[in-house]
Amino acid sequence: MLAIIIPYYKFTFFEATLDSLAVQTNQRFKVYIGDDASPESPNDLLEKYQRKFDFEYHRFEENLGGTSLTQQWERCIALSSNEEWIMILGDDDVLGENVVEAFYANLLEIEEEGINVVRFSTQKIDDEGKFISETYYHPRIENSVDFLFRKTRSSLSEYAFKKEQVLKIGFKNFSLGWYSDILAVLEFSNFKNIFSVNTAKICIRISNKSISGNDFNLELKTKSTFDFYYFLLSKKSNLFSEKQKRELFSRISKSYLNDKKKINYFFKISIICFKNNDFHQYCNFLLSVFRSLKISLNKLKI
Structure with missing residues (x-):
């Protein structure tokens, strides 16, 4: 039943x-x-x-x-x-x-x-x-x-x-x-x-009374998004193809770049890369971080 x-x-x-x-x-x-x-x-x-x-x-x-x-x-x-x-x-x-x-x-x-x-x-x-x-x-x-x-x-x-x-x-x-x-x-x-x-x-x-229908708690939503992809990459990576893992890594990187104040996110992503010996992916991630920081600095100068 x-x-x-x-x-x-x-x-x-x-x-x-x-x-x-x-x-x-x-x-x-x-x-x-x-x-x-x-x-x-x-x-x-x-x-x-x-x-x-x-x-x-x-x-x-x-x-x-x-x-x-x-x-x-x-x-x-x-x-x-x-x-x-x-x-x-x-x-x-x-x-x-x-x-x-x-x-x-x-x-x-x-x-x-x-x-x-x-x-x-x-x-x-x-x-x-x-x-x-x-x-x-x-x-x-x-x-x-x-x-x-x-x-x-x-x-x-x-x-x-x-x-x-x-x-x-x-x-x-x-x-x-x-x-x-x-x-x-x-x-x-x-x-x-x-x-x-x-x-x-x-x-x-979808209404302003529902979690998905309002813009409140954006910080908590960002945290959960990061935690979700981190769980998959750190605990379940063997269940994904190499192409799928690259996509997951892209998504978790984007989650970090949306909230660069979370320095622990940076270290967690770094650990995932080193555990998987994925230095190419890590270099791309670092480049994305530097580009994002450069854009932020340029905005401050303006």
């Missing part, structure tokens, strides 16, 4: 999320709502859905998402029972009415292929629920490493994960959960295949 986990904090769009669960054409799922000590109680709203779908609500007395979003996800997952698959649905995102039905329609093939990560098509919506992007479709079966290098978007809400993988591996605790979901896709799939269900869609809300 499928568990839908909702780490709850924001009330503003929560009713739309619940409405999308109530109208699912297949009701073979259970919802677990973990209230992260929100100042906006959803109790009155939840009364409206008591007989519309199966759910459990639990209020945590201590806010955790403010310091570690991934730990909030994990304690909400711990509320679930013996379900084999889980989705972690944002409290502002919306399921298309056939998402659960489409999941079960493909489940036999998913399990025969030994796949641990399922992905649905997505479309961005704004505060008013209006579409603000095209629909994002994916190859039916795609290697998760290939997905990392394919230019596209991603959100935690659009995935279903084999629960045993989630419990065994867990989420990496990057600041704001930024890139924690991407790494989860890679690790939960064992850096192997993802199964895409393109016949059902999840709407991802």
Whole structure:
């Protein structure tokens, strides 16, 4: 059976999320709502859905998402029972009415292929629920490493994960959960295949109340971006081709150049190069640093 986990904090769009669960054409799922000590109680709203779908609500007395979003996800997952698959649905995102039905329609093939990560098509919506992007479709079966290098978007809400993988591996605790979901896709799939269900869609809300929809915490986002690529290069480099490693190195270098105040980033990148005996890459990195410093100095003179 499928568990839908909702780490709850924001009330503003929560009713739309619940409405999308109530109208699912297949009701073979259970919802677990973990209230992260929100100042906006959803109790009155939840009364409206008591007989519309199966759910459990639990209020945590201590806010955790403010310091570690991934730990909030994990304690909400711990509320679930013996379900084999889980989705972690944002409290502002919306399921298309056939998402659960489409999941079960493909489940036999998913399990025969030994796949641990399922992905649905997505479309961005704004505060008013209006579409603000095209629909994002994916190859039916795609290697998760290939997905990392394919230019596209991603959100935690659009995935279903084999629960045993989630419990065994867990989420990496990057600041704001930024890139924690991407790494989860890679690790939960064992850096192997993802199964895409393109016949059902999840709407991802982009608003000034969401982490991805505002420009706050840019420093923390930069840090998480760096930490993500550093983890891949320092812990998982054997899973990538030489070409892919060069691309990862380019991305982590760019992350450092966006915030050169972090001198420890410079040393971490240097260590990666020396460990891999990649002096050519290191020379290119140093040249990029010098060019960037020169541009900055010229701007100061002006």
